[in-house]
Amino acid sequence: MIDNKRLENMAEEIQKIRNSAELLRDMGKGIETVECYVGRILSNIRLLEMNVTDVAKIIEQHN
Amino acid sequence: MEQESPYWNSLIETLPPEKLRNLQFMKFKRTLDWAYQKSPFYQRVYKEAGLEPGDIKTFDDIKLIPKIEKGMMRETQERDPFPYGDILSVPVQDVTTFRQTSGTTGTPVYHAETWQDLDWYSESWAYVLYAHGYRKTDRVFVPFGYNIFVAFWGGHFGAEKIGCEVVPGGVLDTKARILKMQELQCTALMATPTYVLGMADTAKKSLNMDVSKDLNIQKITCAGEPGASIPTTKKRMEDAWGAKVYDHIGATESGAWSFECMKQPGGLHVNEAFYLVEIEDINTGEMINEAGKSGKMIITAFDRCAKPCVRFDSKDVIKWSEYQCDCGRTFRLMDGGVIGRADDITKVKGVLLAPTAIEEVVRGFPEVEDEYEVVVTKKGEIDDILLRIELTPGKEQESDAIIARLKDQLRIKTNLGYRIEVESFGSLPRFELKAKRFKDLRKGGQR
Numbered sequence: 288m289i290d291n292k293r294l295e296n297m298a299e300e301i302q303k304i305r306n307s308a309e310l311l312r313d314m315g316k317g318i319e320t321v322e323c324y325v326g327r328i329l330s331n332i333r334l335l336e337m338n339v340t341d342v343a344k345i346i347e348q349h350n
Numbered sequence: 351m352e353q354e355s356p357y358w359n360s361l362i363e364t365l366p367p368e369k370l371r372n373l374q375f376m377k378f379k380r381t382l383d384w385a386y387q388k389s390p391f392y393q394r395v396y397k398e399a400g401l402e403p404g405d406i407k408t409f410d411d412i413k414l415i416p417k418i419e420k421g422m423m424r425e426t427q428e429r430d431p432f433p434y435g436d437i438l439s440v441p442v443q444d445v446t447t448f449r450q451t452s453g454t455t456g457t458p459v460y461h462a463e464t465w466q467d468l469d470w471y472s473e474s475w476a477y478v479l480y481a482h483g484y485r486k487t488d489r490v491f492v493p494f495g496y497n498i499f500v501a502f503w504g505g506h507f508g509a510e511k512i513g514c515e516v517v518p519g520g521v522l523d524t525k526a527r528i529l530k531m532q533e534l535q536c537t538a539l540m541a542t543p544t545y546v547l548g549m550a551d552t553a554k555k556s557l558n559m560d561v562s563k564d565l566n567i568q569k570i571t572c573a574g575e576p577g578a579s580i581p582t583t584k585k586r587m588e589d590a591w592g593a594k595v596y597d598h599i600g601a602t603e604s605g606a607w608s609f610e611c612m613k614q615p616g617g618l619h620v621n622e623a624f625y626l627v628e629i630e631d632i633n634t635g636e637m638i639n640e641a642g643k644s645g646k647m648i649i650t651a652f653d654r655c656a657k658p659c660v661r662f663d664s665k666d667v668i669k670w671s672e673y674q675c676d677c678g679r680t681f682r683l684m685d686g687g688v689i690g691r692a693d694d695i696t697k698v699k700g701v702l703l704a705p706t707a708i709e710e711v712v713r714g715f716p717e718v719e720d721e722y723e724v725v726v727t728k729k730g731e732i733d734d735i736l737l738r739i740e741l742t743p744g745k746e747q748e749s750d751a752i753i754a755r756l757k758d759q760l761r762i763k764t765n766l767g768y769r770i771e772v773e774s775f776g777s778l779p780r781f782e783l784k785a786k787r788f789k790d791l792r793k794g795g796q797r
């Protein structure tokens with residue numbers, strides 16, 4: 288079992304990546320290629336959230 | 351060197367059960383909110399039931415939410431936006447792939463996927479394939495034409511996620527596929543049980559090859575039919591290929607929701623990170639939580655965007671296992687996979703009959719070839735069951751004795767009597783995808 292601190296840190300890093308990706312999406316509005324690849328990055332981030340961040344939230348809520 | 355993990359996601363797959371339940375409830379609530387906010391179809395269904403997402407406060411409350419049936423999905427296709435209807439939960443311009451069901455049980459149901467959904471779908475397959483032992487070093491052959499059905503698209507992309515090399519063997523015929531697997535020294539294969547057996551048979555009869563010796567396939571992932579969870583069919587495939595055969599179950603509406611692990615405890619794990627599986631008593635409608643009691647599966651796929659799947663009445667009949675798998679996963683086990691379908695289990699001569707029970711018996715006879723057919727008709731007021739089989743060439747002289755033993759075994763297994771006809775070798779239909787072996791020609795029966 289992974290320790291809670293490491294899990295929490297991973298969740299924080301994922302949030303930072305999301306923030307960066309969303310910032311880039313806003314900056315690149317109207318540029319098709321930027322919108323496309325940021326969309327795909329966000330889709331991957333969503334999978335990280337489902338696989339990691341959700342677990343971190345549950346551990347935090349029920350500790 | 352760091353030891354290889356036996357799990358695709360050790361964080362979730364080994365989560366203590368009470369935390370896993372909490373995780374599922376959180377994901378369920380999020381999925382329900384999304385469906386209610388974004389899909390006019392779901393909103394209408396819930397409003398008619400006098401229910402709002404906020405009413406669901408505990409796990410027990412989930413059963414209050416109306417179930418969704420396939421017929422409802424078909425009806426909603428008549429509405430805008432074309433062609434999905436108002437179940438669609440994203441703007442139609444965000445849809446990147448069209449899919450449809452195979453139409454086995456009626457008019458096909460259309461499915462929309464966004465890029466996010468495709469990523470999600472292949473992720474659910476990655477859980478399956480990693481549990482089957484797929485790794486970066488595998489070269490995986492997929493002997494199907496990828497088309498309008500979702501079958502094996504998810505498998506392809508799931509294997510890619512793991513890092514496998516995937517060989518899409520679509521346009522080739524069966525012989526060319528076998529030769530390509532041999533040439534490329536493929537180590538894994540995905541197919542329906544019918545086709546797994548069919549390929550071994552073609553290799554033997556048309557290419558004079560023994561796939562267990564002349565090919566390097568070490569593991570086979572089955573889909574689309576229950577065969578890999580029927581011990582006699584699984585054994586037949588494993589003997590023919592000299593490979594481990596693993597089952598997985600999925601559906602277009604939900605995705606790949608369960609899998610056998612490498613310990614093969616006689617059942618399949620439900621991927622509880624991505625799905626909530628409930629079992630409902632077919633007669634009383636009560637939820638079944640205890641092991642050993644079968645009922646129909648109600649499934650929710652968490653976090654699907656374009657077409658949410660919330661409490662979908664799958665009609666698949668399953669039961670929980672009491673066995674605690676020692677693979678270390680805390681995902682619950684189902685005993686023996688999908689036992690049948692609620693709309694497949696039919697009364698014949700007053701006895702409930704599941705087609706899988708017939709398959710289990712027939713596949714236990716090595717003298718009987720892989721193809722068979724069951725036809726139920728009415729002779730006057732009495733139901734009649736005809737089993738048509740082919741015998742292995744050279745076994746014709748033993749026909750009477752084989753038929754007598756087969757009748758005995760079928761009676762023991764299903765409590766029913768059968769007429770059995772032996773057809774000439776090669777005359778029964780051959781299938782590549784889902785085989786249709788059970789024909790109920792009585793009025794109101796399934797054709």
